[in-house]
Amino acid sequence: MSELLKFSDVQLAYQNGPIRTEVIKGISFSIKPNERVAIVGKSGSGKTSLLMLMAGLEKPSAGKIDFHSISLNELNEDQLTDFRKQHIGIVFQSFYLIPSYTALENVSLALEINFEKNAKEHAESLLVELGLQDRLHHFPSQLSGGEQQRVAIARAMINKPPLMLADEPTGNLDEENSLLISNLLLKVSLQYQQSLCLVTHDLDLAKKCDRIIQIENGKLL
Secondary structure, three states, X not given: OOOOEEEEEEEEEEEEOOEEEEEEEEEEEEEXXXXXXXXXXXXXXXXXXXXXXXXXXXXXXXXXXXXXXXXXXXXXXXXXXXXXXXXXXXXXXXXXXXXXXXXXXXXXXXXXXOOOOOHHHXXXXXXXXXXXXXXXXXXXXXXXXXXXXXXXHHHHHOOOOOEEEXXXXXXXXXXXXXXXXXXXXXXXXXXXXXXXXXXXXXXXHHHOOOEEEEEEOOEEO
């Protein structure tokens, strides 16, 4: 099976005057199409930085990141933005919904910026599929945490990206909603044949994935 995403000896470091802070230290791994991967590790181990590199939101200090035949190293900021629109869906711990937009508007916007036709109809269909048929015209402040996260998932997957990234997607939720959201993420990634890479402290969620990657102090164990 071909590789969807490949890291080759990737490093990430920040320079502040004479002080150099190494965050990711020579990581190599790959994600296959339609594979679910969990990244686990202690706080500050580099998990979120690894996810940001996958999304092209951080550029590696050294090494190479390939997405199929696309080399992320060679893309400028505008090209990286276009790359994310086409290939990556991101679900954060904080939902980052637009407070003045309804659930339907938050999701359809992701299609409208790509000039997709029938954006509202497609967004409504997906929100109904995720059990939010009674919340389409509610604003984020009128939704529970679990409902807001479902809207965020719908927004991330509406363009059917081949890779979904999730950064502690259940971190702000209670136990009941955490179980609902984690099962939903795994279900939709299987249903739409998307690869899923998620950062989590929840070992029960991690064990439901095809593979677990442990990171410690910027290195894979």
